[in-house]
Amino acid sequence: MQGWHKIxxxxxxxxxxxxxxxxxFALRPLKNDEDAGLLNGQExxxxxxxxxxxxxxxxxxxxxxxxxxxxxxKGHFSYPQNSGLxxxxxxxxxxGAVVQGMIVHLESQVxxxxxxxxxxxxxxxxxxxxxxxxxxxxxxxxxxxxxxLTSTSYFGEIVHxxxxxxxxxxxxxxxxxxxxxxxxxxxxxxxxxxxxNVVRGxxxxxxxxxxxxxxxxxxxxxxxxxxxxxxxxxxxxxxxxSIVYLKSITNAELVNEVRRRIAAVRIDYIGDSGMLEQLIExxxxxxxxxxxxxxRPDHTAAQIADGYVAILVNNSPFALIVPTQFPLxxxxxxxxxxxxxxxxxxxxxxxxxxxxxxxxxAVYVAIANFHHEMIPTTLVLAIAGTRESIPxxxxxxxxxxxxxxxxxxxxxxxxxxxxxxxxxxxxxxxxGQAAVQANIVSPIMVIVTAATxxxxxxxxxxxxxxxxxxxxFVYLAFASFMGLIGIxxxxxxxxTSWMSVxxxxxxxxxxxxxxxxxxxTLLRGPLQKPLARPFSVRPxxxxxxxxxxxxxxxxxxxx
Numbered sequence: 001m002q003g004w005h006k007i008x009x010x011x012x013x014x015x016x017x018x019x020x021x022x023x024x025f026a027l028r029p030l031k032n033d034e035d036a037g038l039l040n041g042q043e044x045x046x047x048x049x050x051x052x053x054x055x056x057x058x059x060x061x062x063x064x065x066x067x068x069x070x071x072x073x074k075g076h077f078s079y080p081q082n083s084g085l086x087x088x089x090x091x092x093x094x095x096g097a098v099v100q101g102m103i104v105h106l107e108s109q110v111x112x113x114x115x116x117x118x119x120x121x122x123x124x125x126x127x128x129x130x131x132x133x134x135x136x137x138x139x140x141x142x143x144x145x146x147x148x149l150t151s152t153s154y155f156g157e158i159v160h161x162x163x164x165x166x167x168x169x170x171x172x173x174x175x176x177x178x179x180x181x182x183x184x185x186x187x188x189x190x191x192x193x194x195x196x197n198v199v200r201g202x203x204x205x206x207x208x209x210x211x212x213x214x215x216x217x218x219x220x221x222x223x224x225x226x227x228x229x230x231x232x233x234x235x236x237x238x239x240x241x242s243i244v245y246l247k248s249i250t251n252a253e254l255v256n257e258v259r260r261r262i263a264a265v266r267i268d269y270i271g272d273s274g275m276l277e278q279l280i281e282x283x284x285x286x287x288x289x290x291x292x293x294x295x296r297p298d299h300t301a302a303q304i305a306d307g308y309v310a311i312l313v314n315n316s317p318f319a320l321i322v323p324t325q326f327p328l329x330x331x332x333x334x335x336x337x338x339x340x341x342x343x344x345x346x347x348x349x350x351x352x353x354x355x356x357x358x359x360x361x362a363v364y365v366a367i368a369n370f371h372h373e374m375i376p377t378t379l380v381l382a383i384a385g386t387r388e389s390i391p392x393x394x395x396x397x398x399x400x401x402x403x404x405x406x407x408x409x410x411x412x413x414x415x416x417x418x419x420x421x422x423x424x425x426x427x428x429x430x431x432g433q434a435a436v437q438a439n440i441v442s443p444i445m446v447i448v449t450a451a452t453x454x455x456x457x458x459x460x461x462x463x464x465x466x467x468x469x470x471x472x473f474v475y476l477a478f479a480s481f482m483g484l485i486g487i488x489x490x491x492x493x494x495x496t497s498w499m500s501v502x503x504x505x506x507x508x509x510x511x512x513x514x515x516x517x518x519x520x521t522l523l524r525g526p527l528q529k530p531l532a533r534p535f536s537v538r539p540x541x542x543x544x545x546x547x548x549x550x551x552x553x554x555x556x557x558x559x
Contacts, residue, residue: 042253042256042257043256043260044256045256045257045259045260045263046231046259046263047229047230047231047241047243047259047262047263048231048232048233048262048263048265049231049232050156050157050160050232050238051156052154052156052157053154053155053156053159059154059156060154060155060156061153061154061155061175062153062154062155062158062170062175062176062177063175064172064173064174064175065172066100066101066102066170066171066172066173067172069170069177070087070102070104070170072155073104073155073158073159073168074087076155076159077159084106084107084108085104085105085106085107086103086104086105086106086107087102087103087104088102088103088104088105088120089101089102089103090102090103090120090123090124091124092123092124092126092128092134092143092171093126093127093128094127094128094129094130094132094134095128095129095130096130099134099171099172099173100171100172101123101169101170101171101172102169102170102171103115103119103120103123103167103168103169103170104162104167104168104170105162105166105167105168105182106162106163106165109163109164109165109183109184110165110166110167110182110183110184111182111183111184112184114147114182114184115167115180115182118144118146118147118180118182119144119147119167119169119180119182122143122144122145122146123143123144123169126142126143134171134173134174135174136151136174136176136178139169139171139178140178144169144178144180147180147181147182148180148181149178149179149180149181150178150179150181151176151177151178151179152176152177152179153175153176153177157179158177158179160232160238161179163238164183164238164240165181165182165183165184166179166180166181166182166183167179167180167182187207187208187209187212188207188208188209189207190204190205190207190212191204191205191207192204192205193205193206193295193296194295195295195462196294196295196296196299196332196333196460198332198333198334198337199334200334200337200338201298201333201334201336201337202296202297202298202333204216204297205295205296205297205317206295206296206297206300206317206318206319207317208314208315208316208317209314210240210242210312210313210314210315213297213312213317213319214228214242214244214312216297217244217297217300217301217304217310219297220297220298220301221246221301221304221305223246225246225247225248225249226244226245226246226247226304227244227245227246227247228242228243228244229242229243229259230242231262231263233262233265233267233270233276234267234268234269234270235267235268236268236269237268237269237270237271239269239270239271239313239314239315240313240314241262241270241276241311241312241313241314242311242312243255243258243259243262243309243310243311243312244300244304244309244310244311244312245304245308245309245310246304246305246307248540248541249305249306249307249533249539249540249541250304250307250308250309250537250539250540251307251537251538251539251540252540253505253538254309254322254323254504254505254537254538255309257504257505258280258309258311258322258504261280262276262280262311264280265279265280267279270313271315271316272313272315272316272318273293273311273312273313273316273318273319273320274293274316274318276311276313276320277290277291277293277320281503282501282502282503282504283501286501287467287470287471288467288498288501288508289324289329289461289463289464289466289467290324290503291320291321291322291324291503292320292321292322292324292328292329292461293318293319293320293321293461293462293463294318294319294321294333295317295318295319296333298333299332299333300319300321302333302336303321303328306533306534306537306539307533307534307537307538307539307540308321308322308323308537309321309322322503322504323503323504323505323506323536323537324503325503325506325507325508325509325510325511325512325534325536326498326508326509326512327511327512327521327522329459329460329461329463329464330347330350330351330354330459330460330461330464331347331460332346332460334346335347335524340524340525340526340527343524344522344523344524347522347523347524348522348523349458350458350459350460351522352455352458353454353455353456353457353458353459354455354458354459354464354468356451356452356455357452357455357456357458357459357465357468357469357472358468358471358472358475359475359487360448360451360452360455361398361402361448361449361452361472361475361476362472362475362476362478362479362487363479363484363487364394364398364445364448365394365395365398365476365479365480366479366483366484366486366487367484368383368394369393369394369395369479369480369483370483370484371483371484382444383442383444386442386443386444387442389439390439390440390441390442391439391440392440392441394445395476395479395480397441397442397445398445398448398449398476399473399476400440400441401432401435401441401445401446401449402449402452402472402473402476404431404435405449405453406469408431409453432446432450452472456468456469471494474490475487475490478490506536506537507536510534510535510536511534511535511536531543531544531545532544
């Protein structure tokens with residue numbers, strides 16, 4: 001029994017309630033659904049924010065002198081050496097006097113028409129009477145009224161807002177700046193997703209603008225329970241990051257863990273969600289993807305409604321879904337829109353494609369080299385006939401064709417899109433046919449490689465495709481030396497190591513193991529049946545359908 005306890009952690013996911021303080025984070029089983037909204041002793045975390053610029057007496061604050069404030073901004077932005085920063089002076093007429101002011105913004109970051117119409121013209125045309133004191137409230141309520149405005153007295157916040165497409169209004173005599181949101185610049189319009197095409201369903205994908213992406217999610221989840229928490233990551237890039245979840249459904253411990261990991265990121269530049277994914281994942285050396293990335297708003301909204309957390313990064317058209325388990329990598333947004341028989345059939349096809357992509361070349365090499373007795377005699381003779389004049393061993397054939405196909409696939413991605421597909425198809429046909437005619441490879445090996453390539457394209461997730469492409473060569477190497485025994489031993493090692501790892505506190509292979517009943521995995525049931533949210537993410541509300549006639553959501557119940 002002592003030996004069983006040693007290997008148990010690699011075979012069975014630990015769902016016990018006893019927590020080791022030094023153990024990685026894990027979502028604990030709940031006595032009831034309402035416990036999912038509590039942190040249960042976990043330290044509360046918050047999203048990282050802009051760090052203030054510090055002076056001798058704390059955060060660096062403005063003075064009431066216009067010239068001093070402008071000189072500080074010019075020095076901080078290295079003006080005029082640093083081109084692009086614009087200083088636009090103006091005056092506000094007040095009875096018997098004029099007040100000097102300055103508008104500061106980056107030339108390429110603002111909408112010039114919006115700035116002129118809603119900020120500059122109201123300011124230069126303003127005429128204040130004696131009973132109207134010049135103050136921030138007066139400017140907000142009587143002068144600049146058609147623009148979203150905020151105010152601050154700290155230079156750190158002013159610099160951050162200027163860099164993020166706002167215009168700073170600084171007036172002599174006031175120690176507070178007004179920040180007008182006049183964001184401009186070029187934006188990509190809404191387009192169909194590039195990597196997640198569907199036949200039935202919405203045909204719109206995320207863009208590089210975070211506010212556009214958030215509006216797409218809010219349009220699909222029109223509820224006040226939708227929470228968007230924003231922060232900033234990257235000391236140089238100052239990249240905006242948002243986490244999106246449903247307050248009444250998502251486990252509070254999961255949300256807090258996402259906040260904690262994002263706040264712990266220490267790096268100067270974040271350019272895409274893929275970089276953030278690598279910085280907050282559980283096992284950076286694991287070959288298996290730790291998060292689900294998607295460019296579909298409908299898929300993201302559906303996962304949020306199931307109790308997951310979405311992470312959006314500015315300048316990235318891909319959202320991250322956490323936690324992620326293996327079955328999610330074989331599911332698509334289209335599965336929800338088709339009848340359950342159709343979607344179940346497609347999921348089975350994808351599962352078969354995943355296994356073929358991983359094992360088919362290795363199994364063929366193992367049987368052809370070590371296990372001839374496993375195939376019919378006529379087929380053995382046919383294979384031997386095609387290989388009669390082939391100088392290479394079967395394993396070398398497999399490695400050669402797989403390597404050739406990977407070269408063609410990478411070339412098709414990198415060369416211009418107009419000729420990319422043509423090069424891929426023509427290159428595969430010419431090289432394959434030439435290799436067969438030159439007696440370098442056998443026809444059946446070409447068939448196996450082609451079938452493996454087609455099977456790999458049934459995997460809907462790009463990161464999971466990479467996993468199968470790399471592991472395919474590892475399985476080929478083991479099959480070349482040890483046959484089926486090598487394949488089985490390597491499978492035991494890789495699958496047990498995979499299932500022993502938690503991703504954001506959830507077993508990687510859940511709900512395959514552990515497997516709660518009525519879980520949506522390979523087969524999908526009719527929508528008329530009682531539907532439950534994934535048990536593994538410990539949602540606050542387990543049932544998707546409301547109780548009673550009033551449509552009120554369920555607050556408790558068994559999973």
